Every structure is written in C-alpha cells, then in structure tokens.
Amino acid sequence: MKSILSVLLGAVASLPVASSAADWLQFRGPNASAVSADDVSPGPKLATAWSVDLPGRGLSSPIIVGDKVFLTASSGPEQETLHVLCFSAKDGSKLWERTLSATGRTMSHKKTCVAAPTPCSDGELVYALYSSNDLFAFDLNGNLRWLRGLTFDYANASNSLGMASSPVVVGKTVVVQSENDSESIALGIDTATGKNRWKMDRPKAANWTSAVVWKGAVALQSKTGLTGIDPMTGKVKWDYQDGAATITSSAVTPDGIYIPSNGLTAILPENQSTSQLWRAEGLKPGTPSPLVIGDAIYVVNGAGVMVKASIKDGEEQWKLRMKGPFSGSGVASGQFIYIANERGQFQVIDTTAEEGEVVQMIELDDTILATPAISGGAVFIRSDAKLWKLAGE
Amino acid sequence: MKSLSFFRSLLCLVALSPVTLAFGGLPEALDTLRSVGPEGQGNEAASTAWNEAAAAKPEELVTILAGMDGANPIAENWLRAAAGVVADKAISEKALRVPALKDFLMDTSHDAASRTLAFDLIQRADADVASSITPSLLQDPSAALRRHPVGRLIEEGKAKLEAGDKALAIAAWRKGLEGARDQDQIDELAQKLRDQGEEVDLPTHFGFLMDWHLIAPFDNADRGGFDVAYPPEEKVDLNATYDGKGQEAKWVSFKSEDEYGMVDFNKPFDMLKNVVGYAYTEFDSSEERPAEIRLGCKNGWKVWLNGELLFQRDEYHRGMKLDQYKLPCQLKKGKNTVLVKCCQNEQTETWTVEWQFQLRICDATGTAILASKQP
Numbered sequence: 001m002k003s004i005l006s007v008l009l010g011a012v013a014s015l016p017v018a019s020s021a022a023d024w025l026q027f028r029g030p031n032a033s034a035v036s037a038d039d040v041s042p043g044p045k046l047a048t049a050w051s052v053d054l055p056g057r058g059l060s061s062p063i064i065v066g067d068k069v070f071l072t073a074s075s076g077p078e079q080e081t082l083h084v085l086c087f088s089a090k091d092g093s094k095l096w097e098r099t100l101s102a103t104g105r106t107m108s109h110k111k112t113c114v115a116a117p118t119p120c121s122d123g124e125l126v127y128a129l130y131s132s133n134d135l136f137a138f139d140l141n142g143n144l145r146w147l148r149g150l151t152f153d154y155a156n157a158s159n160s161l162g163m164a165s166s167p168v169v170v171g172k173t174v175v176v177q178s179e180n181d182s183e184s185i186a187l188g189i190d191t192a193t194g195k196n197r198w199k200m201d202r203p204k205a206a207n208w209t210s211a212v213v214w215k216g217a218v219a220l221q222s223k224t225g226l227t228g229i230d231p232m233t234g235k236v237k238w239d240y241q242d243g244a245a246t247i248t249s250s251a252v253t254p255d256g257i258y259i260p261s262n263g264l265t266a267i268l269p270e271n272q273s274t275s276q277l278w279r280a281e282g283l284k285p286g287t288p289s290p291l292v293i294g295d296a297i298y299v300v301n302g303a304g305v306m307v308k309a310s311i312k313d314g315e316e317q318w319k320l321r322m323k324g325p326f327s328g329s330g331v332a333s334g335q336f337i338y339i340a341n342e343r344g345q346f347q348v349i350d351t352t353a354e355e356g357e358v359v360q361m362i363e364l365d366d367t368i369l370a371t372p373a374i375s376g377g378a379v380f381i382r383s384d385a386k387l388w389k390l391a392g393e
Numbered sequence: 394m395k396s397l398s399f400f401r402s403l404l405c406l407v408a409l410s411p412v413t414l415a416f417g418g419l420p421e422a423l424d425t426l427r428s429v430g431p432e433g434q435g436n437e438a439a440s441t442a443w444n445e446a447a448a449a450k451p452e453e454l455v456t457i458l459a460g461m462d463g464a465n466p467i468a469e470n471w472l473r474a475a476a477g478v479v480a481d482k483a484i485s486e487k488a489l490r491v492p493a494l495k496d497f498l499m500d501t502s503h504d505a506a507s508r509t510l511a512f513d514l515i516q517r518a519d520a521d522v523a524s525s526i527t528p529s530l531l532q533d534p535s536a537a538l539r540r541h542p543v544g545r546l547i548e549e550g551k552a553k554l555e556a557g558d559k560a561l562a563i564a565a566w567r568k569g570l571e572g573a574r575d576q577d578q579i580d581e582l583a584q585k586l587r588d589q590g591e592e593v594d595l596p597t598h599f600g601f602l603m604d605w606h607l608i609a610p611f612d613n614a615d616r617g618g619f620d621v622a623y624p625p626e627e628k629v630d631l632n633a634t635y636d637g638k639g640q641e642a643k644w645v646s647f648k649s650e651d652e653y654g655m656v657d658f659n660k661p662f663d664m665l666k667n668v669v670g671y672a673y674t675e676f677d678s679s680e681e682r683p684a685e686i687r688l689g690c691k692n693g694w695k696v697w698l699n700g701e702l703l704f705q706r707d708e709y710h711r712g713m714k715l716d717q718y719k720l721p722c723q724l725k726k727g728k729n730t731v732l733v734k735c736c737q738n739e740q741t742e743t744w745t746v747e748w749q750f751q752l753r754i755c756d757a758t759g760t761a762i763l764a765s766k767q768p
C-alpha cells in the first residue's frame with residue numbers, strides 16, 4: 001500500500017499541464033496548419049541533438065507536450081503490436097512505453113503500416129489512433145484513461161490498404177475519421193469518457209487525409225469536398241462540395257482554407273456557406289500537404305518541385321526543385337520549411353531566398369515517410385527505426 | 394493550470410488514488426476491466442480500476458494475465474496495458490517472478506493471448522529460460538508462440554545444410570513446417586524443402602477448399618448487386634439456369650489448380666465487369682466442432698455456412714491476403730454447405746481485373762481442418 005504522502009506527491013506530479021506555443025499537439029501542429037506558433041525557430045542550420053531507436057514502424061509524427069515527446073509505432077508479424085512511447089524532449093531518454101494489441105484489421109499496403117495516424121493531445125491526455133481503429137487515451141504519465149476499438153464497434157470500418165487520417169482534439173472532443181469503401185464514419189468522442197458524442201456517416205470511399213481546424217470548426221476532407229462540423233455536436237456548419245484529394249490534406253490560416261481540389265482552391269467559410277476566393281488548377285500538390293507562411297502558399301508537386309504562390313490569387317512566384325520523392329509533408333517555422341524525402345534526406349528551405357533555396361540537407365540514412373514536428377527551436381522527425389531531434393545551432 | 398484549480402485537482406486525484414481503490418482489491422478491479430464493452434461502455438469505471446491493477450505487486454502479475462482469459466478484445470487491452478506496467482516495474486527491479494510466469498505459460502488452459510504475453514515477459518527478463526522453453530511450443534495452441542520454435546528450426550536447417558548434412562536440414566525444415574501456421578514461415582520452409590527436391594502440399598497444409606461449383610454472371614451495376622439476393626442465396630440448385638447479365642447464368646465445376654487455393658471467376662466466365670458470381674461447395678466434417686472460415690478476397694463478398702450469413706464486406710480492390718478475414722463458425726457433423734458471393738465492380742485499371750477469393754477451414758490456431766470425405 002502506498003503511503004498517503006507518496007499518493008499526494010504522485011497526484012501533484014500527474015496534474016494537468018497547460019499547453020504552450022511551443023507545444024506541437026497534433027499532425028501538422030497548431031490547427032493542423034503545419035506552421036509553428038513558437039517564437040523560437042530552429043532556424044537555417046540544424047544538427048542532431050539526439051536520436052533513439054524505435055521498437056516498431058510508423059508513419060505517424062511525433063507530438064510534443066511540454067518537455068515530452070509522444071510517438072506511436074507498430075510491430076509484430078502482422079503489425080499487431082501497438083506501442084505508445086514517451087521520451088524526454090531534452091535528452092531522448094524513454095520515460096515510458098505502453099504496449100497494447102490491435103483489435104481491428106492490421107492489413108495495409110507494404111509502404112504504410114498500422115502506426116500511420118499521428119496522435120493528438122489537449123495538453124492533458126494523449127490520444128493515439130492506429131490504422132487498426134484502436135484509439136487509446138493516456139495521461140502524460142502513461143496512465144490509461146480509456147480506450148476504444150472502433151472496428152470492434154463497427155465491424156466493417158476498415159481499409160485493406162490501411163488508414164492514415166490523424167485525429168484532432170478540440171475542446172473536450174476528439175474527432176476521429178475512419179473513412180473507407182465500406183462502413184465509412186467519423187466520430188466525436190468525449191475526451192473524459194471515451195464515449196461517442198456523435199457518429200456520422202461519411203462518403204463511402206477510401207480516404208487518408210487529416211482534418212484541419214478552422215475557427216473552432218473541424219474540417220473533414222473527402223473525395224466529395226471539405227465539410228466543417230461543430231466538434232461538440234457533429235452538426236455541419238458549412239460544406240464545400242466540389243471534390244477534394246483523398247491523400248493530400250488542406251492548408252489553413254485565419255483568412256481561409258486552401259484545399260487540394262481541382263488543383264488548389266481557396267475558400268472562405270462563413271454564414272453556413274463557403275465562398276471560393278480563387279482556384280489555381282496548375283497548383284497540383286503531390287502527396288505532401290501545402291502550408292502557408294505569411295502571404296504565400298507552398299505546394300510540393302508530384303515531381304518534388306516546391307512552388308510558391310500568392311495566397312491572394314494563387315499566382316505562382318517561384319519554383320524550387322528539391323530532392324524527392326516525398327511522402328511526408330513539410331512544416332514551417334519563421335521563414336524556413338523543414339521536410340524529409342523518402343530517402344531520408346532532411347531538407348531546410350529558406351523561403352525568403354529569391355527563388356527559394358535549400359540551405360541545408362542532413363542525411364538521416366533511413367527511409368522516411370513521416371512529417372516532422374517543431375518545438376522549442378528543434379525539429380523532431382522519425383523513420384521506421386529511429387526518432388531524431390534536430391536542434392537549431 | 395488549464396482549467397482546474399490546484400486544490401480542486403488535488404482533491405479529485407486523491408479521491409481516485411490507490412489508497413481508496415485498494416479497498417476493492419485486485420479481483421474487483423479485474424472484474425471491472427473485464428466488464429468493458431463496445432462503444433466505450435465501462436470506460437469510466439475501468440479507468441479507476443486500471444490504476445489499481447497497474448499498481449499490483451509482481452506476484453500478482455499472473456492474476457492479471459489470468460484475467461485476460463475469455464475477455465473480449467477491448468477488456469484484454471485494458472488488462473494487457475496494466476500487466477505491462479506491473480511487468481516493467483518488476484523487470485526494472487529484477488523482481489519479475491519468472492517461474493510463476495513459466496507455469497502460467499505452460500498451462501494451455503489459459504488463452505493464447507495471455508500466454509503469449511507471458512512468454513514475451515519471460516524473454517525480456519530471462520532469455521535463457523525463454524530459450525529453454527521454446528522447443529516445447531512447436532505444437533502450441535498459440536500461433537504466435539509457434540513462431541519461436543519454427544524460427545529456430547529454420548535456422549537449424551540452414552546450419553545443417555551449410556555443414557553438409559542435407560538429411561538433417563530437411564528433417565529440421567519438415568519438423569518446422571509441421572508446426573508453422575504463419576504464411577511467411579510456411580512459404581520460407583516450403584521453398585527450402587523444394588530447393589532440396591522435397592515435395593510440399595500447401596493446399597493440404599493450409600486446408601484450402603479446392604473444388605467448387607461456380608455460377609455467374611448476375612448484375613452488379615453501380616455495385617447494387619451486392620445487396621440483391623439472387624437465386625443461389627435462396628436455394629442452391631446445381632442443375633438450374635437463370636437469366637443472367639447479358640447471358641444465361643449456369644453452374645460450372647471448378648477445381649482450383651493454385652496452391653494457395655485461388656478460386657478465379659475470370660477463368661470460366663472471362664473478364665467480366667459489374668457482375669456477381671457465386672461459389673458453392675460442401676465440406677464433410679467428422680465431428681461437430683468450432684472452426685474458422687478464413688477468406689482472402691479483394692472483391693465485395695458474402696459468406697454463408699449452412700445457410701447462415703457469417704459476414705459481408707463491400708470493399709473493392711484495396712488488397713488481398715491469406716487469412717484476410719477470420720470468420721468464427723460451428724461445423725456440423727457430416728455435410729456442411731459453403732456459399733460465397735463474389736462481386737466484381739466497374740473499375741477498369743489493371744489492378745482491378747481480379748475477381749476471385751481463397752477460402753480455408755481451420756481451427757483458431759490456423760491448423761487446417763480437412764474434410765473427412767473428399768468431393
């Protein structure tokens with residue numbers, strides 16, 4: 001039996017922490033914009049601060065809450081073993097690991113794996129989702145608060161190629177997409193209990209995109225378009241229905257949403273409708289999702305060329321050939337974009353150079369399909385085997 | 394602090410602390426964890442109970458593992474996570490009770506999942522003990538546990554062959570194949586044996602059903618045929634003919650020549666699109682028993698056993714693999730009927746040509762159940 005004192009001390013240690021601008025709480029960070037809100041930028045020149053070996057594969061990104069880095073992985077002959085890992089952001093030491101088992105289908109295309117969705121956090125709990133439709137909520141100290149097996153609940157909610165949509169948490173609701181050809185659904189799940197606040201049918205079509213958050217609405221993308229919903233109720237607030245990509249996700253700023261739709265389409269949702277700001281059919285994002293810095297949007301096309309265009313009208317400003325191919329998306333801090341190609345070449349792009357410029361390339365010597373995270377003046381990036389912290393010099 | 398005051402938070406957390414939870418004890422906590430159900434049922438109580446279970450002493454670890462027996466997959470994960478915390482702490486303090494875990498592992502009345510976890514923990518704490526146990530797991534009820542001795546026999550055979558002893562290499566690989574239940578290991582062993590001139594009967598090893606009657610084409614325009622109950626769903630009459638899609642639909646005999654039991658509708662019916670086909674066969678079981686029908690299929694499909702729909706799925710061309718779907722079922726003694734509906738859609742890409750499935754009958758370990766009478 002623990003003493004009262006140790007219980008009290010433990011209780012204090014497990015108190016919720018406030019999230020800060022340095023936190024990177026979900027896939028592509030704040031509002032899923034891919035742009036850091038932290039005043040401290042990693043800058044143009046990075047070096048490996050630490051790296052750690054991982055127990056399994058993953059396309060998921062790390063997320064950072066305070067001084068902790070959270071990451072998921074999957075291992076085993078059928079990718080059936082699901083890992084949630086917590087590392088010290090300072091030195092990479094492993095603080096805890098939890099290992100659970102997939103309750104849904106683990107089949108996927110060999111290029112992806114079960115740990116494809118990125119976890120998210122509200123600063124108190126970490127919500128880890130997998131392609132098998134398993135969803136776990138842990139507190140920051142590794143205590144299991146609740147779990148769900150969404151294929152256990154909805155037997156045909158799966159995709160034999162694997163799923164990858166990352167969850168987002170807004171207020172007290174985790175929004176999860178399980179979109180596929182068969183039982184295609186999205187759910188709003190109460191962060192306190194793990195129970196459904198709402199469940200909605202989604203277009204019956206495979207979909208690997210992740211939601212973005214715009215003015216409190218969660219924007220769910222699918223082949224039919226982009227639908228803004230109230231995360232608490234699941235009610236549709238606005239709906240863009242002119243089609244959209246099923247792999248590449250949207251970019252978001254306070255001024256609008258930039259959708260991979262008919263090239264690239266900028267919309268402004270308002271008053272239960274959406275208005276189209278512009279459309280640039282020539283801006284065709286490849287697998288990486290676009291992002292906005294200041295008054296420009298940056299798109300990486302299927303040939304590995306980064307295109308800078310105005311967010312006022314979509315007019316192209318420059319093109320920069322990079323070393324591809326890319327599966328992961330870029331993220332930005334200040335004037336710099338950080339992105340890794342499939343060959344493990346981590347590249348830093350200075351967007352203020354006249355024609356854009358790759359100002360640093362770090363050879364990580366491993367296949368990388370994931371999107372980086374930014375926190376505290378450092379970039380965190382993972383492969384199937386390793387997690388790196390690349391700190392600004 | 395985000396929303397709670399420090400004092401309020403402290404009170405809440407103390408209220409949920411192990412001090413108060415301890416009155417319920419571990420058995421009650423395990424009961425609570427085993428009670429969770431679909432759609433988050435029982436999550437709130439489980440969250441509190443999990444703290445109790447995760448604070449268990451090293452000697453209580455096997456009690457948590459035993460709690461996994463018969464638990465639903467969701468409950469099993471709650472218990473697995475708690476066992477992991479207890480084990481991590483015990484291993485770090487060199488307090489893991491390996492003999493107790495070994496006893497648990499060797500007791501096959503426990504579930505495969507909990508026994509597999511026990512083995513993994515033994516391996517982490519004492520690799521020598523795990524190694525000594527490994528050979529005894531070749532015919533284990535857990536397919537996951539069988540992987541260890543099979544892997545060792547694969548390596549043993551390689552070493553024997555390199556040492557020039559082909560007979561011992563073949564013997565090791567034969568023994569490994571007898572125990573192997575996972576396709577990757579079976580394929581590797583079959584290839585090694587064939588490289589040495591040995592014959593391997595994969596259809597029998599897996600238990601694929603090879604002899605079928607097929608009928609097609611029925612309409613599947615706009616994928617609507619998936620929900621249409623065409624005549625074979627009402628009654629299988631192998632002598633009947635029907636108005637099919639653009640042609641008469643009639644039954645034809647089909648024997649799969651594929652060693653992975655592929656039943657390919659494109660062979661007798663040509664490369665049709667927007668169509669539905671059915672496959673029918675009979676399986677004679679020597680006894681009434683639980684079994685699994687395991688299916689691989691990249692088309693829309695439904696499977697009936699003895700007229701009972703086991704499962705259905707309307708996904709097209711997203712991938713196919715052996716044992717993609719595991720359908721628990723109960724075989725009757727004597728004749729059992731198996732009906733498969735296999736739907737082809739409208740897609741025209743080269744990777745959407747396939748209109749096929751593979752089906753085998755086995756036990757929960759993946760061991761083939763062979764028909765007592767061949768068709």
